[in-house]
Amino acid sequence: MNVDNNRILKDKTFDKSRWMQMPRNVVVGHDALLQIPGIIDDLGVAGPILLLSGATTMQTVGARVAGLLEGRPVTTCLVGRITYDEIQRVEDAAKEAGSVLIIAVGGGRVIDTAKVVSYNLDIQFVSVPTAASHDGIASSRASVVTDAGNVSVAAQPPLAIVADTGVIATAPHRLLAAGCADIIANYTAILDWELSHRLTGEAISEYALTLSKITAEILVKNADLVSHNDETAAWIVVKALFSSGIAMSIAGSSRPASGGEHKFAHMLERLAPGVALHGEACGLGTIIGMYLHGGDWKGIRTSLRRIGAPTTPKDLGISNETCVEAVLRACEIRPERFTIFDTGITREAAVAVVEALYEV
Numbered sequence: 184m185n186v187d188n189n190r191i192l193k194d195k196t197f198d199k200s201r202w203m204q205m206p207r208n209v210v211v212g213h214d215a216l217l218q219i220p221g222i223i224d225d226l227g228v229a230g231p232i233l234l235l236s237g238a239t240t241m242q243t244v245g246a247r248v249a250g251l252l253e254g255r256p257v258t259t260c261l262v263g264r265i266t267y268d269e270i271q272r273v274e275d276a277a278k279e280a281g282s283v284l285i286i287a288v289g290g291g292r293v294i295d296t297a298k299v300v301s302y303n304l305d306i307q308f309v310s311v312p313t314a315a316s317h318d319g320i321a322s323s324r325a326s327v328v329t330d331a332g333n334v335s336v337a338a339q340p341p342l343a344i345v346a347d348t349g350v351i352a353t354a355p356h357r358l359l360a361a362g363c364a365d366i367i368a369n370y371t372a373i374l375d376w377e378l379s380h381r382l383t384g385e386a387i388s389e390y391a392l393t394l395s396k397i398t399a400e401i402l403v404k405n406a407d408l409v410s411h412n413d414e415t416a417a418w419i420v421v422k423a424l425f426s427s428g429i430a431m432s433i434a435g436s437s438r439p440a441s442g443g444e445h446k447f448a449h450m451l452e453r454l455a456p457g458v459a460l461h462g463e464a465c466g467l468g469t470i471i472g473m474y475l476h477g478g479d480w481k482g483i484r485t486s487l488r489r490i491g492a493p494t495t496p497k498d499l500g501i502s503n504e505t506c507v508e509a510v511l512r513a514c515e516i517r518p519e520r521f522t523i524f525d526t527g528i529t530r531e532a533a534v535a536v537v538e539a540l541y542e543v
């Protein structure tokens with residue numbers, strides 16, 4: 184059922200009420216894909232299925248899932264960028280097929296699209312991440328691209344998650360490293376949330392904040408293990424991505440995992456579309472955010488390097504000027520979310536932080 188998970192009952196003395204929606208079945212491990220038919224039966228959702236995937240992932244994992252669903256009514260649909268137009272197109276396809284369940288097989292964009300469509304149509308969906316590249320695999324939020332930049336919208340968390348570590352370990356290491364960077368971003372997301380709490384009085388959830396922080400700490404502790412592209416690394420990173428998603432579900436917003444470093448990343452995506460993976464841009468934003476907070480930015484950089492994630496604009500294939508621009512204009516993204524990037528950074532300061540990224 185769709186819910187406004189930040190609903191406040193104004194007429195009560197104790198006036199808070201929040202729905203925290205969580206996944207019901209989470210299956211992680213080798214050959215987890217084979218469990219999909221059993222999971223669908225266990226969920227008790229019978230009827231036409233919409234199999235959603237990306238152009239690349241449909242040819243590989245998507246095709247395997249289609250094979251596993253043989254004998255059931257399945258319609259396939261490919262998704263590209265996540266925009267409101269694209270969401271509408273997928274909604275129309277789901278309606279036309281009379282779908283009662285979406286199975287989303289792919290990266291973050293495919294899963295976010297499924298989340299919004301299933302929310303809007305009030306049908307369920309199963310999340311089948313093909314890469315450990317983002318922490319949206321379990322969250323109840325989706326990030327949609329609009330002309331005004333990325334917006335974070337309420338969405339439906341998956342009823343089930345099927346993360347096959349064998350599949351994830353065969354994805355390029357770049358994707359796994361990006362997922363790690365998306366988790367390391369939690370360090371500055373938390374600092375920004377606490378800063379906003381102190382300066383603007385924004386409410387904070389200690390549980391969400393603590394879960395987000397511990398998740399990043401455990402990941403960094405395992406940095407050497409996740410620098411490999413094997414199933415152990417996939418296992419560790421998927422658990423971190425899941426945990427971070429749950430922190431977002433507890434908070435009812437992406438706040439525990441998305442601060443100024445994400446605003447920077449979303450602006451960078453607008454200035455240089457498609458150049459960096461989401462997590463890669465967030466990792467760079469985390470080093471910058473930590474520098475601006477006066478924290479251990481070199482420690483963040485060391486962790487990202489150990490994992491194999493980019494740490495400079497050059498690594499990402501963007502110019503220093505574009506990076507400076509993204510630092511200065513990050514505040515245009517989601518202006519209501521106060522972060523260290525919203526404190527009036529001068530061009531001089533932005534140039535200085537970008538130059539510092541190259542310090543040995």
Ligand SMILES: NC(=O)c1ccc[n+]([C@@H]2O[C@H](COP(=O)([O-])OP(=O)(O)OC[C@H]3O[C@@H](n4cnc5c(N)ncnc54)[C@H](O)[C@@H]3O)[C@@H](O)[C@H]2O)c1
Pocket residue numbers: 237238239240265289290291292293295313314316317318319320322323324325326350351353354355358361365431437460461462
């Ligand atoms: N809702 C949330 O809480 C949340 C959290 C983090 C990120 N996001 C969103 O997710 C998106 C980023 O996710 P992403 O980095 O996965 O991007 P993506 O979905 O664009 O995938 C990146 C690339 O990886 C490829 N890929 C995926 N699996 C593969 C595999 N097994 N082998 C080879 N290639 C594979 C895809 O084809 C694509 O080209 C952004 O839109 C971001 O805003 C949302």
Ligand SMILES: O=P(O)(O)OC[C@@H](O)CO
Pocket residue numbers: 318319324325326333334335365437440441445446
């Ligand atoms: O709200 P946004 O900024 O899309 O953040 C969600 C997710 O990317 C956090 O890792």
Ligand SMILES: [Zn+2]
Pocket residue numbers: 317318365440441445461462465
């Ligand atoms: Zn993210």
